[in-house]
Structure formats: C-alpha cells, structure tokens
Amino acid sequence: MPTSNLSLLDYSEITGSAPIALRTHGWRAKCLQRLVRLDMPVPRTVALSFNAVRAIAGGQMADLTALVGRFDNGQLLSVRPSAENPDWGGPGAVLNIGMNDARHAEISESHGEPVATALYLAFVQGYAQHVARLDPDLFPVSEPCLPALQAALYDYEKEMEEPFPQDPKRQLAEVLRSMARAWEGTSARLLRQAKGAPADAGLGLVVQAMAGGYGAAGSGAGVIQFVESVTGAPQITGRYAERGQDRAAVSNNPQAMYLTKDPRGASLEELHPEVFAQLVAHGAMSRQKLREEMQIEFTIVNGELAVLDALKVQRASRAAVRIAVTLAEDEIITRKEALMRVTPRALSELLHRQVDPRGHRDVIARGIAASPGAATGRLVFTSTAAQASAARGEPCILVRRETSPEDIRGMHAAAGVLTERGGMTSHAAVIGRGLGVPCIVGATGLRIDLKTKQLHTGRQVLDEGELITIDGTAGEVLRGAADLLEPATEQWFNTLLDWADELRDIGVRANADTPTDARIARDFNAQGIGLCRTEHMFFEDDRLTVMREMIFADTGQERAAALARLLPMQRSDFKELFKIMQGLPVCIRLFDPPLHEFLPHTREGMKQLADALDKPLSEVTRRAEELAEFNPMLGLRGVRLGVTLPEIYEMQARAIFEATIETGKRGEKVVPEIMIPLVSAMREVELVKARIDAVAAAVRVEKGTAFEYRLGVMVETPRAALRAGEIAQHSDFMSFGTNDLTQMTYGLSRDDAGRFMSYYVQSGVFPEDPFHVLDTEGVGELLLIAAERGRKSRKSLTLSICGEHGGSPESIAFCRAAGFDYVSCSPFRVPVARLAAAQLTIKGDDAKDQMPDLR
Numbered sequence: 002m003p004t005s006n007l008s009l010l011d012y013s014e015i016t017g018s019a020p021i022a023l024r025t026h027g028w029r030a031k032c033l034q035r036l037v038r039l040d041m042p043v044p045r046t047v048a049l050s051f052n053a054v055r056a057i058a059g060g061q062m063a064d065l066t067a068l069v070g071r072f073d074n075g076q077l078l079s080v081r082p083s084a085e086n087p088d089w090g091g092p093g094a095v096l097n098i099g100m101n102d103a104r105h106a107e108i109s110e111s112h113g114e115p116v117a118t119a120l121y122l123a124f125v126q127g128y129a130q131h132v133a134r135l136d137p138d139l140f141p142v143s144e145p146c147l148p149a150l151q152a153a154l155y156d157y158e159k160e161m162e163e164p165f166p167q168d169p170k171r172q173l174a175e176v177l178r179s180m181a182r183a184w185e186g187t188s189a190r191l192l193r194q195a196k197g198a199p200a201d202a203g204l205g206l207v208v209q210a211m212a213g214g215y216g217a218a219g220s221g222a223g224v225i226q227f228v229e230s231v232t233g234a235p236q237i238t239g240r241y242a243e244r245g246q247d248r249a250a251v252s253n254n255p256q257a258m259y260l261t262k263d264p265r266g267a268s269l270e271e272l273h274p275e276v277f278a279q280l281v282a283h284g285a286m287s288r289q290k291l292r293e294e295m296q297i298e299f300t301i302v303n304g305e306l307a308v309l310d311a312l313k314v315q316r317a318s319r320a321a322v323r324i325a326v327t328l329a330e331d332e333i334i335t336r337k338e339a340l341m342r343v344t345p346r347a348l349s350e351l352l353h354r355q356v357d358p359r360g361h362r363d364v365i366a367r368g369i370a371a372s373p374g375a376a377t378g379r380l381v382f383t384s385t386a387a388q389a390s391a392a393r394g395e396p397c398i399l400v401r402r403e404t405s406p407e408d409i410r411g412m413h414a415a416a417g418v419l420t421e422r423g424g425m426t427s428h429a430a431v432i433g434r435g436l437g438v439p440c441i442v443g444a445t446g447l448r449i450d451l452k453t454k455q456l457h458t459g460r461q462v463l464d465e466g467e468l469i470t471i472d473g474t475a476g477e478v479l480r481g482a483a484d485l486l487e488p489a490t491e492q493w494f495n496t497l498l499d500w501a502d503e504l505r506d507i508g509v510r511a512n513a514d515t516p517t518d519a520r521i522a523r524d525f526n527a528q529g530i531g532l533c534r535t536e537h538m539f540f541e542d543d544r545l546t547v548m549r550e551m552i553f554a555d556t557g558q559e560r561a562a563a564l565a566r567l568l569p570m571q572r573s574d575f576k577e578l579f580k581i582m583q584g585l586p587v588c589i590r591l592f593d594p595p596l597h598e599f600l601p602h603t604r605e606g607m608k609q610l611a612d613a614l615d616k617p618l619s620e621v622t623r624r625a626e627e628l629a630e631f632n633p634m635l636g637l638r639g640v641r642l643g644v645t646l647p648e649i650y651e652m653q654a655r656a657i658f659e660a661t662i663e664t665g666k667r668g669e670k671v672v673p674e675i676m677i678p679l680v681s682a683m684r685e686v687e688l689v690k691a692r693i694d695a696v697a698a699a700v701r702v703e704k705g706t707a708f709e710y711r712l713g714v715m716v717e718t719p720r721a722a723l724r725a726g727e728i729a730q731h732s733d734f735m736s737f738g739t740n741d742l743t744q745m746t747y748g749l750s751r752d753d754a755g756r757f758m759s760y761y762v763q764s765g766v767f768p769e770d771p772f773h774v775l776d777t778e779g780v781g782e783l784l785l786i787a788a789e790r791g792r793k794s795r796k797s798l799t800l801s802i803c804g805e806h807g808g809s810p811e812s813i814a815f816c817r818a819a820g821f822d823y824v825s826c827s828p829f830r831v832p833v834a835r836l837a838a839a840q841l842t843i844k845g846d847d848a849k850d851q852m853p854d855l856r
Contacts, residue, residue, distance in 0.1 A: 025050050027083030027205035032291070032311055039286055041308045044210040047071055048083065049177070051203025058181035065170045068208065075104065076210050077120075078169075079247075080176050082184070083205035087312060089193040091204055092180040093131060096246060097124040097211060099169035116215050116244070119145035125153045125165060128172070132179040135160050173208070180206060212307035213246045214300035222250045223269065225260055226296040226314045227284045231358060231486070233316060233323030233493075237261050237281070239296070241269040247309065248298050276306045287311060292333050294324050317358060318347035319489035326493040329500075336500045337843050343497060345810050345837040349373040349474075351489040352829050353439065356472045360484035365458045365469075368444030370476035371425055372433035376417035377470040377482045380463055382454055384411020391415070398469055400456055402449055403442075404429040406598050409540055412438060417471040419478060421447045424755025426740070426772035431805055435512065437521065437829040439473030443755060447478075498526065498832055501839035507816065508823030509834045510586070512803060514538065516574075519581040521828040526835070529586035530578065531736065531825020532676075532803040535653060536594050538574050539567075545599065546613060552596050553614055553624055557648065564652040571656035572663075579664040579671045588674035588736065588803075588825075589657055590715060591650050591689075595638040597628040634744065639679025639717075643689045654693045658700040661708050674711045676736060681720040683727040690731050713799070716787055717741035725787035729794040736825070737784055739804030739812075743771050746780050775806040777815050788819055801825060810837035817841055 021034040030048035037043050047068060049057075072078065078098040082091025100121050108117035126140040139156050143149045157165045166172050183189060184204040193202060214220040223241030228234065239260050240251035251257040260269045260277065270277045280297065287295040291311075298310040316324060321343050329339035353374025356362065378396035381387050384407065390397035391414035399415035401408060403422040412418055412432055416439075420429045423442035433440030448457040454465040461480070463469065470483040510531030511522035515538070519530065539548045544567065551563035578587055601607055607625065611618040630636035643650040654675065661671045677689050690712055701707060713734035716722055722742070725735065744751055751772045758770045767776075775781060784802070791798045800821045806812040808830030816824050817838065826834050 021048055023085055025052075025203075025205070027051070027085055027203070028087050029081060029083035029207050029310065029312075030205050033207065033209075035291060036287075036308055036311055039283075039290055041283055041286075042306055043308050044212045045072055046207060046209045049206040049208065051205055054177075054181045054184070054204050054206055057177050058185045062174055062178065065173055069170055069173065072210050075099070075107070077104070077213065078173060079209050079211050080173075080180060081207045081209070081310070082180065083207050084193075084198075085202060086198065088196050089198040089202060090189075090196070092183040092189075094247070095127060095131065095176045095180070097121075097213075098172050098176055100124040101165075101167040101169070101172075103167070112215060114147070115145065118147055118150050120213075120215065120246075122150045122153060125150070125157060128165075128176075129153070129157050129160075132175050133157070133161060134179075177206060180204075209309070211246065212300045212302055212309065214250075214302060215244050215246060219273070219304040220300070220302050221245050222247055222298075222300045223257070223260070224248050224251060224296055224298050225280050225284065226294065227281075227288070228294045228314060228316075228320065228324060230315055230320055231317045232489075233320030233327070246300065273301060273304065276301055276304070279306050283308065288328075289333060292328065292338075294328075317355075318344075318350040319486075319494075321347060322351065322489070322497055323493040326496050330496075337504070339497065340501055340504070340836065340839050341843060343836065345833045345840065348494075348832045348836055349829065351494055352832065353437065353473075353488055355474060355486045356470065356477075356479070357484040357486050362477070362483065363480045364477050365461055365463075365480045366444050366447050366478040368419070368441040368447070368476050368478070369423070369425060369430070370473055371423070371427070371430035371442045372418075372436075372438060372440035373474040374417075374437070374439035375470060375472045375474065375483070375485055376439045377468065377485065378416040379466050379468055380456060381415070382449065382451055382465060384408045384414075386465075387411035387414040398471055400449060401429070403427065404432065405602075406540070406594070407602070409537065412436060417441075417473065419444060419447075419471055421449055422755075423752075424758060424772075425770060426751040426805065427755060428752065431740075433473070434805075434829065435514075435518075435827040437827075439471050441471050441473055441476055441478060444478065494832075498835050501835045502526065503839075504842045505835060505838035506842050507813065507821065507838050508801075509831055509838060510588075510801070510803075510823050510825040511828045511831050512807070512825055513578070513828060516577045516581060518828050519578050522831060523581060523583075525828060525831040527585075527828065527831045528823065529588070530582060531588050531801055531807070531823060533578065533587060533589045534593065535571070535574075535589060536592055536598075538571065539599065544570055548599050549610060550614065551649075552599060552628070553616065553621070560646070561648055564648055568652050568656050571653060572660045575657055575660035575673075576663055579660060579669065579673075580667075584669050584671065586672065586674055588676055588713075588734075589653075590676045590678050591653055592642060593639050593678040595628070595630060595633045595636055596642070597625065597630065597633070600625050600628065634741070634750070640677050640681075640685045640689060641679070643677065643692075644685060647689075647692050650689060651692055651696050654696040655700060658697055658708065658710070659704070661710070662700070662704050662706045665706070665708065672709045672711060674713060674734065676713050676715050676734075678715045678738070679717050679741070680714045680728060681718040681724075683724065683731065686714060686728055686731045715803070718745055719783055722783040722787035723790075726790035726794040729791040729798050732791075732795070732798065734799035734801070735787065735791055737787070737800075737802040737804065739775060739780060739784075739802050739806045740772070742783065742804070743776065743780050746776075746783060747771060772805070774809060775812040775815060777811070781815055784815075785819055788821070799823075808834045810840070813837045814841055 021030050023031045026048045033046055079096045081094040084091050097120050105117045105121045122145045129135045129140045130137050154165050214222040221243040222245035225239035229236040240257035242250040242254050242257040258267050262268050262270050294314045295311045296314045300307045325339040325342040328334045329336050356375045378398040381397045382400055387397050387399045396416040398417045399411050400419045403420050418429055418433050418440040420442045423429050427442050430442050446459040456463040468482055470479040508528050510529045511527035512532040513519040513522050513530045514534045547566050551560050554560035607621055611621040657673050661673050664671050711733040713732045715736050715738045717738040761767050788800050801823045803825040807824040808826030813824055
C-alpha cells in the first residue's frame with residue numbers, strides 16, 4: 002500500500018511540498034498530515050484547499066488526470082469533508098469512487114462476486130442519492146446480490162437517461178462538485194452558522210486511496226479510542242467488523258466485535274494481537290503529539306494496518322473536564338489550555354443529575370431547556386400536591402401552566418418543574434435555575450387538564466401519579482424512569498476550578514435567599530452573597546400568616562406588633578446565613594415585592610384567610626382589591642414601601658444588626674451589606690438611610706456593642722442609572738439588578754416577552770433575547786453611565802451586577818471590562834462564572850476597546 006505526505010491541489014496545480022494549514026485546508030487535512038509525519042500508515046491522500054472547493058462549487062473544474070494519476074491505476078478512492086472546525090460538519094463521505102463494471106469483474110475474480118457486488122451496489126446507491134440527487138426511495142438499502150445491483154443500475158439509467166458513469170475521473174469530478182455545492186447550500190450554511198461558523202467558512206476536501214478491508218479473513222474496519230466518552234476514564238472502546246471498509250461498518254452492526262478480550266465473543270486483540278498493539282501505540286503517540294484524546298478510524302488489509310482518519314473523541318461535559326485536567330496533569334498541555342478547553346456552560350451539567358446518553362429515551366414532549374439537570378418523579382399538578390409528595394419521600398415533577406410566587410414552596414419540594422407556557426426568563430425558569438431544580442418551560446403541544454388531573458402530550462395522555470423524567474439540559478420530557486448519571490463534582494472538577502481561581506481577576510458571589518442556597522454557594526467557593534432576597538423568607542406557612550396580619554393591620558401599632566413577631570424569625574435567618582458564610586460578605590436586599598403577592602388569589606383562599614384573621618370575608622376581599630395594582634412591577638414596591646411603610650425596613654435592619662452582634666460574639670466578624678431596592682431618586686436613599694442609621698445607633702446603645710455595616714442601592718431603574726452620581730453620595734455600593742433594569746429600559750415584561758421574542762430574534766430586531774443575554778448596547782450603556790458617574794462622585798464605590806445575567810460569560814466579559822468588582826449569580830452558576838472569568842483573563846480580552854464612547 003503506497004503512502005506519502007499529503008499533496009495539495011489548489012484547483013489547478015499539485016505541489017507535494019506545499020504546507021497544509023487549518024485555515025486553508027481544514028482540520029481533517031491538517032490532522033492527516035500530522036499522522037503521516039508521525040509515521041502512521043496513512044493511505045495516499047490529496048487535499049483540496051478551500052479556494053479549490055469554492056472554484057469547483059462555482060462551476061470550475063480542473064483536469065483531474067493529474068489528481069487521479071497520484072494514485073495507483075484502478076485504485077478506488079474516497080472523498081471526505083475537511084472544514085476548519087469539525088463541529089461545523091460537512092457533506093457525508095463518499096466511498097469506492099472508481100467502482101464500475103470493469104472493477105466489479107476484477108474484484109469478483111480476486112475476492113468473489115458477493116464482495117464485488119456489495120461494493121458496487123453500495124456505490125451506485127450512494128452516488129444516485131448524494132451526487133445525482135435522485136429519490137432515495139428508488140434506491141432502498143437491500144441485501145447485496147446481482148439482481149439488486151442490476152435493478153439499481155437500470156433505475157439510475159431510467160431516471161438520468163444515461164448509463165451509470167464508468168469513467169473514474171468523471172465519477173470523481175461529480176462527487177467533488179456535489180460536495181462543494183452541498184456546502185454552499187442555504188440549509189448547510191444556516192446549520193453551521195448556528196454552531197458558530199462564520200458566513201464565509203470554507204470547506205476543504207480530502208481525496209484518499211481506499212484501503213478497503215474487504216479482503217480475506219484478515220481484513221476489516223473499525224474505530225478505537227482510549228477514553229470513555231461519558232466519564233473520560235481511561236478505557237479502550239470501539240468496535241471492529243471483518244470485511245468492512247470504514248466506521249459505517251461498525252455502526253449498529255451486531256456482528257461487529259469488541260476490541261479487547263471479552264467473554265461475550267471474539268475480539269480484535271485476540272484475532273490480530275500485533276495490529277492491536279500497533280493501534281495502542283498509535284493512540285499513545287496521538288495523545289502525546291496531537292495533545293488530545295483521539296479516536297482512530299482504521300482498516301486491516303490482509304493483516305496490515307491502515308489508519309484512515311483520526312478525530313477528537315466526542316465527549317460529554319464530565320468527560321471533557323476530566324480529559325482536560327488529566328492532559329494538563331500529565332504535562333501534555335498547560336493549565337491555561339486545560340481551562341480553555343472546557344466550555345463554561347458545560348459545567349452546569351456536572352452540577353446536576355443528567356440523563357445517561359447511553360440509555361433509551363422515550364421522548365413524549367419538548368420545550369425550552371430552562372434549568373439544567375434531570376429528574377424522575379410522579380406527575381403532580383399543584384404545589385400542595387408537590388409538598389405532600391415530598392413529605393412522603395416520593396420524588397415528583399410539578400406540572401403547571403405557568404408558575405407564580407405562590408408555587409415557590411411546591412418548586413422547592415419538587416424534583417423537577419414542567420410548564421406549558423413561559424420562556425428563558427419566566428418565573429419558573431428563573432426560580433428553577435436559582436434552586437438548581439431541572440426545569441422545562443414552554444413545552445410544545447402540552448395541555449394540562451386540572452379537572453381530570455391529566456397531562457395531554459398530543460399522542461399520549463398521562464394521569465397524575467404516572468412516572469416521567471424531565472431532561473432540563475436538553476429540554477425533553479421522557480416517559481418513565483430514564484437512566485440517570487449522578488453529579489460529577491469530583492477531583493477533576495474541583496481541580497479545574499482551583500486553577501481558574503488562580504487566574505481570574507473579578508469576584509464571583511452568589512444569590513442566596515436560604516441557608517440551603519448559602520451552603521451550596523460555599524460548596525462552590527462563592528466569595529460571598531451578592532443578593533439575599535428577604536421576601537422569600539416570608540412564604541413559609543408560619544411566617545405567611547404573620548405577614549398577612551401585618552398587611553391587614555388597621556393601625557401602625559398593630560403593624561408594629563405583627564412585625565415584632567417576624568423580628569426573631571428574620572434575626573434567626575440572618576444568623577444562619579452569617580454562620581454559613583463564615584465572615585464572607587453578605588448583601589441583604591430589603592423587602593421588595595408589592596404586598597398583594599402575599600395574599601391568596603382564589604375565593605377559597607380568601608375564605609381561609611378571613612377565618613385565620615377572624616375578619617369578615619367582605620373586609621378581606623375589599624382590602625385585597627385595594628392592594629391590587631394595574632402594573633405591580635411599577636407600583637408600590639421596593640424603596641417605595643420603605644418610605645411609606647418604614648416599619649418594615651426598620652424591623653429588617655434591627656434583625657440584621659442583632660444577628661451581626663450575636664454572630665460576632667462567636668468570634669466571627671461580620672460586616673453586613675444592606676441594599677435598598679428599586680431606587681430612582683437620591684431623596685429616597687436619604688430617607689431610608691436616616692432610618693437605618695437610627696436603628697443602628699439604637700441597637701448599639703441597647704446591646705452595648707459596636708459594629709459596622711455598609712449601605713448601598715440596587716439600580717433597577719434607568720433614572721437611578723442616570724442619577725448615579727448623586728445617589729452614590731449616600732451609598733457604599735451599587736448593584737445592578739439587570740432583570741428589572743432590562744424590563745424598564747425596553748418597556749417590556751420578561752414574563753410576556755416569550756410570546757414573541759423568538760420572532761424578534763429571528764427577524765433581527767434583537768440579536769438575542771435581552772433577558773437571557775445582557776444587552777451591552779442599550780442596558781449596557783446605562784451601566785457604563787452609572788459606573789462612570791457613581792465613581793466620579795465616590796471613588797471607593799463598589800460596583801456589581803446581581804441579576805439573572807450575572808452568571809453568563811458575556812455579562813462577565815462586559816463587567817470585567819467596565820471595571821466592576823464582582824458579579825453575583827445563582828449558586829449553581831457560580832462554577833460557570835469562575836471558569837468564564839478565568840478564560841477572559843487568559844484571552845487577555847480587553848473589552849474596554851469595545852465599550853461605547855460616552856464622551
């Protein structure tokens with residue numbers, strides 16, 4: 002079998018000494034050249050450059066006599082795609098080019114008619130479908146035999162009005178033209194652009210001599226790799242099929258044998274021990290020299306090994322982390338390279354259980370993958386049912402049309418959440434990500450019937466109590482209990498993030514509302530709590546009743562009495578958070594939502610509340626109607642509550658300060674950060690600050706203990722961003738709540754945006770959903786204005802973002818370039834943020850050059 006270095010065909014000339022570059026010939030050509038230089042037995046190969054393929058697609062075709070002449074006379078050829086990035090795909094490979102009546106007769110004589118017929122029939126079928134573009138139904142896959150071959154040749158001639166081409170040069174020319182034009186097609190272009198390819202991405206083509214494994218008993222084809230694709234553990238895997246020609250021979254082939262010794266049957270190691278040893282050596286060499294875990298495609302021809310191709314092992318996220326860390330620990334790549342080889346978002350998959358990709362999937366519905374992870378449980382349709390199921394120790398999946406704040410306890414209790422409506426920034430999606438609960442929203446074709454307690458999926462009806470699995474990573478609902486993989490936060494995960502922390506230059510905190518959230522944040526090495534939403538603490542049953550008593554209080558004295566009952570509860574909450582965070586900063590946002598969110602929304606709920614408060618139903622209903630607002634997001638909430646009902650913030654401030662003192666007595670110094678939400682004017686901050694300072698002074702005198710605290714604001718309105726200079730005079734820090742700031746900047750509710758946002762993105766109105774990816778132009782400009790004016794007024798001003806955007810790599814890049822001190826995100830996104838921040842440092846990404854000029 003002849004071998005040589007790769008040759009270069011650049012449309013019109015062949016130069017055997019020309020270099021092969023990734024940017025001109027693609028990854029496959031470059032990889033094969035490296036294998037040749039490593040003295041692996043690669044069949045003779047010619048690489049066509051991007052320019053050559055573009056010329057062929059445009060209708061220009063060089064005389065292929067010289068190209069065909071590079072191969073032995075009568076040699077069958079294959080053509081494979083070679084894009085710059087293997088993830089961008091390309092046309093399927095075409096094998097056995099040059100097969101014709103004459104070659105059929107020759108192979109029949111040398112290897113037998115069945116072998117020749119199988120080769121010829123497969124080529125005719127593939128050529129007819131992928132090159133001549135004939136109807137696949139005319140050329141069904143069939144058992145190879147002479148009648149089937151004759152029928153295929155007859156059908157081809159009938160459809161094309163000419164016999165099947167016999168000239169190998171014409172066959173090759175048509176294959177090259179077909180593959181070149183397929184790459185330029187609209188569908189192929191859109192598909193690869195969705196995978197990150199530029200619009201003008203080029204395609205190279207690799208023409209290679211077939212080293213067919215269709216010979217004697219010592220011939221065949223297979224693939225081999227040296228790590229397990231799901232876990233990344235060292236393990237030789239792959240299959241080998243006798244009398245095969247390429248990787249297709251082992252795909253879904255029950256006759257394919259294992260590579261290593263196996264009690265289930267024969268193995269390559271036993272049949273061809275010398276070839277197996279060569280493959281193991283080639284694998285080790287590829288890992289060392291190509292600095293990657295590779296999968297090798299090979300054939301054996303009469304006992305001799307041929308290496309056809311090698312590509313990076315396809316891997317799950319947990320395998321990607323282990324492989325990168327192991328390569329760095331073995332000093333094959335650097336730590337920085339290891340960090341750059343793992344996609345930050347891929348870490349999310351390691352933090353939760355995942356559906357095992359090796360198992361069976363019975364998909365019954367699809368939706369938006371809103372919160373990663375997988376969970377199996379029994380269907381329930383109400384939060385009450387979810388809590389009851391959790392109390393019995395039975396995992397459940399909470400299914401709702403859409404969730405509301407009243408469902409938070411049910412979401413806490415459920416193993417997973419599925420909603421009929423919603424988008425990436427809907428209530429269910431945001432809370433699901435915050436809780437680390439797998440969640441799918443906007444499930445297509447889903448219909449919930451609460452009367453019959455049934456879930457309709459279009460083709461199936463599921464009753465309450467039936468078992469389902471939701472895959473929040475893929476956005477798929479599966480019937481029954483799927484095989485799950487446990488979280489993979491073992492040594493390789495922690496090692497990678499330790500390396501990231503050594504490099505990153507922006508802080509990462511967590512949004513944590515409960516002790517459970519705080520513990521998760523600490524486990525993931527968050528540098529503090531950047532947002533503790535205190536209102537979530539009031540939804541527990543014992544507190545909700547007291548909250549409602551406070552809301553229905555007729556006098557300030559009655560309201561103060563109710564708040565006095567909440568004080569020890571809040572103090573206990575904060576003490577627990579301080580204890581868990583062990584001296585790290587804790588930023589506590591004062592009460593934010595409108596009061597009506599704590600009231601029931603059904604008549605039955607109102608009756609129960611009237612009984613609990615010992616008030617007439619009419620009075621309860623009237624009060625609830627008074628609290629209702631036309632637009633609650635823009636109503637009596639946030640700092641407006643603190644100004645008009647100051648007792649609430651005073652109680653919370655006292656609870657924070659008393660918890661600070663009691664924690665300090667245990668030897669842990671705490672400097673709490675108190676954040677005022679939804680400010681829009683300096684005077685609001687002055688009023689609230691004066692009351693909090695007064696509470697602090699009173700607590701210091703009562704307890705005889707000094708303590709420190711920091712007071713800041715949450716910037717969620719455009720006016721606060723524009724007036725940041727004067728607001729900063731009374732603030733130690735500014736944290737940007739980009740969720741509400743985006744809503745107010747766009748004049749758009751994130752809960753309703755899902756109805757049309759995909760159409761807007763597809764139409765090019767917005768490049769991305771601004772609630773999912775930070776709008777660095779509009780909202781970003783407000784952040785930059787506020788940062789500049791705030792720090793001009795107060796140089797020591799701490800800047801951060803704490804909205805849903807805080808954990809995204811794009812937002813971190815923006816904040817880092819803008820000089821922010823830290824980002825804060827949900828606990829389960831902390832590892833993502835740590836890695837993304839380190840990668841930005843490695844890239845030396847000076848995004849400041851890309852910031853809008855505000856002068």
